[in-house]
Amino acid sequence: MPTPSPRPCPCGLPAAYVDCCGRFHSGAQQAPTAELLMRSRFSAFAVGDASYLLRSWHSSTRPDGLELDPAQRWERLEILGTERGGMFETEGAVEFRAYYREGRHAGSLHENSSFTREGGSWVYVGPLSPVAFD
Template identity: 65%
Template structure:
């Protein structure tokens, strides 16, 4: 007589958290912007969505959210670079009521087993009614 062993059912997978650092699933957070289902309402939200686009390798979104006067032909994403954490250090303007804004951030990454970070103060403007990345000044 064989005994039937009951195995516990695996837990339902939970949606992955958004790379931008907010407490939401990627699909409900930056994923909506990446898919074109929503637009960023603030410069910070656009910054977070662009960071997430770097983290998931979404070059098309990066280029779409870049101002046409400063947009490069390609984003040149490095497949060996893994973005691991975003810190928002400060913002100026950039709300739904502004036409310009800045976001200072530190983006942490790993590459070839080494850790590093990028510290930038990014400028954002409204173009055709939508927030877009204009340029940034990297800091040490």
């Protein structure tokens, strides 16, 4: 009988979740770039990991708590562009479109997000422009 293949990562990269964003969610590794942090945050929404979302949020903009809507399923991430945010940089931006489904309604979220390093780790600061839901 064939072995079932590992669950693919929700972020869209061609890797298993455990080897991709799962290693960041578990704390085994830190995301080395702003884009990988963005991807790992999308995956955290997709798998319902609110604690990772809070840990990867800048202390000046992080909410006190976060309740995820179990009826909302995050299905696909599209990276539209990046600015800075590399392994040896301290600030960056990632523009993305995240696709979700809530019941019979399908929609998307478009955001250009700001990232910085805090305590040596990449963290999400917030949107650079108004967030658009389609």
